Amino acid sequence: MKAWRFYAFGDFRLDDVPVPVLRPGHVLAEPLCVQPSVTEAQLAFGIPTLAYARIKRRLETEAPVQLFGHEFCARIVEVGPGVIGFKPGDRIAARAKLPCGTCPLCISERGFLCRQGPVIGFDLPGCFCEIASLPECALVKVDDRISDSEAACLQSLSDSVASVQTAEIQMGDSVAIFGQGSMGLECLQIARISGAGLIITVDVREESRLISKELGADHALDPRVGDVAAAIRDLTGGNGADIVFECAGGSPKQGLAGTQTVRDAMAAVRSGGKIIGVSWFGEPFELNVDLLRERSLRYLFPDISTQAHLEHTVRLVATGRVQLRPMITHVLPGLESVPRAFEITANKGQYRAINPAQVSLKS
Ligand SMILES: [Zn+2]
Known part of the structure; x- marks a missing residue:
């Protein structure tokens, strides 16, 4: 063969x-x-x-x-x-x-x-x-x-299911998602059917923002227009989002956002809120951990996806609750x-x- x-x-x-x-x-x-x-x-x-x-x-x-x-x-x-x-x-x-x-x-x-x-x-x-x-x-x-x-x-989607499960969204929680590539768009759709309230997404690509709105984002922001973290705080009553998914980071050589989206996520999440780190960066970078400590932020990383997560993806896609075709x-x-x-x-x-x-x- x-x-x-x-x-x-x-x-x-x-x-x-x-x-x-x-x-x-x-x-x-x-x-x-x-x-x-x-x-x-x-x-x-x-x-x-x-x-x-x-x-x-x-x-x-x-x-x-x-x-x-x-x-x-x-x-x-x-x-x-x-x-x-x-x-x-x-x-x-x-x-x-x-x-x-x-x-x-x-x-x-x-x-x-x-x-x-x-x-x-x-x-x-x-x-x-x-x-x-x-x-x-x-x-x-x-x-x-x-x-x-x-x-x-479905394999990649099962990682997105595990990521959203890690967030333990409470009914009505506001959610911001940095990056509307495939995992960001998947997290958006899964968060939406898992109790999320207001959903704000961020991406530099206009085509991704359009798909994001079609798939259920209440606001799809262009981070190049003004201070995106301030815009998210304004849209969430001043405090910031309950949960922020960081799905944009990685090497700019491959068209990814570098590490700025981690700092943006920290500025966009409310005190005591959760940042879910979905991205891989490929190399170490500096982060002021005191900023996490000072505001009691939780910077969490997804569990490995399980057989149950994978079986859930089949249900989500077969019933149209998660759409993959647009991406x-x-x-x-x-x-x-x-x-x-x-x-x-x-x-x-x-x-x-x-x-x-x-x-x-x-x-
Ligand atoms: Zn073992």
């Missing part, structure tokens, strides 16, 4: 490799639609971000190696011994970070806190190939009302398009992409 293998950062080739062996508790599946996550697209070109050291080590010791591809929709072709929840023909998506199953957290039913287990695409091969081997414990069945293209977004801006045909999808996804600002660029593999 054909599979993309990495020889070094920035050097990936479409190789002929053996079809994976079907193991107990696993399925073999044919990818229908797959997209690089932003993290994967950056790592593919050697841009420092989450898991950089781990990928560098694998490239140095194991190359050529199949990497990435944890955001996908696939169809099962064969199930291994012990698989009980799935059958050939089922369409599936998956969560990426898996519990190890043996550590003290896992055996005390707190596997969602475990960081010892494998990650699909980083430790296990993902779906930039013709046939993938996937563990049953990662999978969810995709509802018929969800397209392949939408299903490829899917680039769909490319065939496995040969994978390098182009990485290029667009690593530089979304330049290509005016909102969701990562998808690769459609339907024959």
Whole structure:
């Protein structure tokens, strides 16, 4: 079969490799639609971000190696011994970070806190190939009302569900969201159906602000017009928002907002309020922690998404409560398009992409 293998950062080739062996508790599946996550697209070109050291080590010791591809929709072709929840023909998506199953957290039913287990695409091969081997414990069945293209977004959506759950929104809480890329737009829609009151979003891109308004934002602000934190305080009666999601930060080289949105989030949240840090920055930066201390701010980070979060995403998209179509801006045909999808996804600002660029593999 054909599979993309990495020889070094920035050097990936479409190789002929053996079809994976079907193991107990696993399925073999044919990818229908797959997209690089932003993290994967950056790592593919050697841009420092989450898991950089781990990928560098694998490239140095194991190359050529199949990497990435944890955001996908696939169809099962064969199930291994012990698989009980799935059958050939089922369409599936998956969560990426898996519990190890043996550590003290896992055996005390707190596997969602475990960081010892494998990650699909980083430790296990993902779906930039013709046939993938996937563990049953990662999978969810995709509802018929969800397209392949939408299903490829469910993994990322499950992280947004986990992010909103971390906020523990109370009925009527005001919510501000910095960044209306795919995760920001997902957090907006999930917050809206999870009890949020006034919702204010912020993005420099006019097209993102328009989609944001269509998907339920009460106000979609352009941060280049005046003091955006002051505008949010004005709209929330002077104190600031109860909850602020920071989904915009990251390297300006990739069209992201740098670290200013963290300071803006701190200025836009009310005292005692919560900032949910969704962004990855790729490198350390300075932050005046005394400002958090002085105003009793909670700077929280999302839990790993669980099987329950992933199953909830299927419900949300199948019933139309969360819409993904408006943010899917680039769909490319065939496995040969994978390098182009990485290029667009690593530089979304330049290509005016909102969701990562998808690769459609339907024959
Ligand atoms: Zn564990």
